[in-house]
Amino acid sequence: FRFKDSLAEELGRADLVISHAGAGSCLEALEKGKPLIVVINEKLMDNHQLELAKQLHRDEHVLCCNCSTLVETLESMDLSTLKPFPPGQPEKFALFLDKVVGFQ
Amino acid sequence: TGGHTTEILRLLSCLSESYSPRHYIFADSDKMSEAKIRSFEQKRAETFSSSQFTLDRIPRSREVRQSWTSSVVTTLYSILYSLPLTYKLKPDLILCNGPGTCVPVCICARLLGLLGIKRTIIVYVESICRVETLSLSGKILYYFSDYFIVQWPDLKQKYPKSVYLGRIV
Numbered sequence: 001f002r003f004k005d006s007l008a009e010e011l012g013r014a015d016l017v018i019s020h021a022g023a024g025s026c027l028e029a030l031e032k033g034k035p036l037i038v039v040i041n042e043k044l045m046d047n048h049q050l051e052l053a054k055q056l057h058r059d060e061h062v063l064c065c066n067c068s069t070l071v072e073t074l075e076s077m078d079l080s081t082l083k084p085f086p087p088g089q090p091e092k093f094a095l096f097l098d099k100v101v102g103f104q
Numbered sequence: 105t106g107g108h109t110t111e112i113l114r115l116l117s118c119l120s121e122s123y124s125p126r127h128y129i130f131a132d133s134d135k136m137s138e139a140k141i142r143s144f145e146q147k148r149a150e151t152f153s154s155s156q157f158t159l160d161r162i163p164r165s166r167e168v169r170q171s172w173t174s175s176v177v178t179t180l181y182s183i184l185y186s187l188p189l190t191y192k193l194k195p196d197l198i199l200c201n202g203p204g205t206c207v208p209v210c211i212c213a214r215l216l217g218l219l220g221i222k223r224t225i226i227v228y229v230e231s232i233c234r235v236e237t238l239s240l241s242g243k244i245l246y247y248f249s250d251y252f253i254v255q256w257p258d259l260k261q262k263y264p265k266s267v268y269l270g271r272i273v
Contacts (some may be wrong), residue, residue, distance in 0.1 A: 006149070023233040024107050028201040044245070051129065064268060088271040094118035096269055101197060101252060103122050 016079070021053035026062065030068070030085035036062045037077070039070055061085045108203045109137040111231060113144045114273040115199070124215050125156035127193050129186075131164035131205045162186050164203040182208035187215070194222040201229045202241050210248055229253040230266075238263070 007028070011017065017029040017036045029036045038053045056062045060083045065073040098104060109130070116126070126145075130137045138159060151153045165182040166175045182205075190212035198213055200206035203270040206228075213224040230242045235256045238246065246252050252266045260268035 021255045023231075027232070036177070047108075047160070048233065048237060048239070052233045053238065055235045086271075088114070088255075088273045090114050090118045090272050093115050093229070093272040096253075096267070097123075097199075098117065100227065103120065104270065 011069065021049050023049065023052050026052065026056060030056070030061055031087060033084065035079040035082055037070075037073060038062045038064050040064060040066050042066070056085075107233070108201055108231065109134075109140050109144055111229075111273045112199065112201050113140060115201070115229060116144070118233045121152045121155070123197070124154075125158065127160065127195065129160045129162055129189070129205065129209055131203065132161040133164050134161075145181055160189055161207065162189065162208070165208055179204075179208060183211055183245065186212045190216060191221070195224050198224055198226045199229070200226070200241075200245070202231045202234075202239050207241050210245055212262055225250050227251045227253065229272070230255065230259065232271060233257075 011029060011032050011034060014029075014034055016037070017034045018039060019025040021038050021040050021098060026036060026038060038056070040050065040053060042050075052064070053064060060081065062082065063073060063077055063079075072076045116123075126211040128137075128141050129207065130141075139209060141157075141159065145155060145157050162185055163178070163182050170178070177190070186208040190209055194216070195213065198206075198210060200210065210226050210228075213222070216222045217224060226245070226249040228245045228251070230238060230253065232255045234242065236258050238254075238259065242252075246263060246265070252263070253272070254260055254263065254266045254268055255271050255273070257268060260266055
């Protein structure tokens with residue numbers, strides 16, 4: 001298929017996700033606990049998209065490669081090196097905001 | 105727009121019902137946010153029956169990669185357009201997270217503050233995608249907001265007046 005409103009179903013069933021470096025795609029896969037390989041296309045991307053992919057790679061949550069090294073990555077990958085991605089904590093934001101506006 | 109809406113709804117998910125009524129403002133060209141917001145509010149109404157919210161659209165201040173000169177014009181237009189809306193709503197708190205759409209509204213709120221009409225608290229949360237650099241909206245609102253929240257430690261170092269709470273979406 002070309003476009004779908006949501007990939008949640010497919011993500012749920014996947015054993016491995018290979019994605020471009022879009023933040024939404026990466027985070028969605030990581031939050032479902034799926035091993036993720038991020039394919040970076042420097043020509044297409046604007047710099048800021050790269051920031052999150054680089055950070056996720058530094059934190060060992062994802063494997064990175066580019067289009068030409070994808071096959072090699074798939075052949076030699078060790079997914080056990082990937083660290084789980086802890087969820088964000090909006091409760092911390094709520095606590096902070098309550099203090100700011102004076103709801104304690 | 106898209107990712108921003110998803111992020112802001114996650115931020116709202118843990119807020120108490122004291123944060124009511126909620127007024128959502130988004131770009132007229134945005135096709136998907138309305139559905140996401142309605143779905144969020146619908147779920148919320150299941151727990152908090154007195155939930156109130158409104159939706160308003162304003163012209164988008166700037167398209168991605170729009171030229172500088174035309175951006176100034178479209179942003180000024182958005183500011184003028186947003187002024188009556190901001191005046192009508194007179195928000196106690198503005199929560200925004202990065203689309204260009206939020207800048208005119210915040211500027212209007214500051215104007216109303218300067219004129220002694222309404223003092224609004226502006227809280228800006230930079231997107232989780234921003235690890236090392238701020239978005240353009242972020243660079244502007246770093247100076248206009250009361251609280252500027254970043255989600256990665258690098259940004260906290262670069263922008264010392266910001267607040268770092270870790271990842272919150």
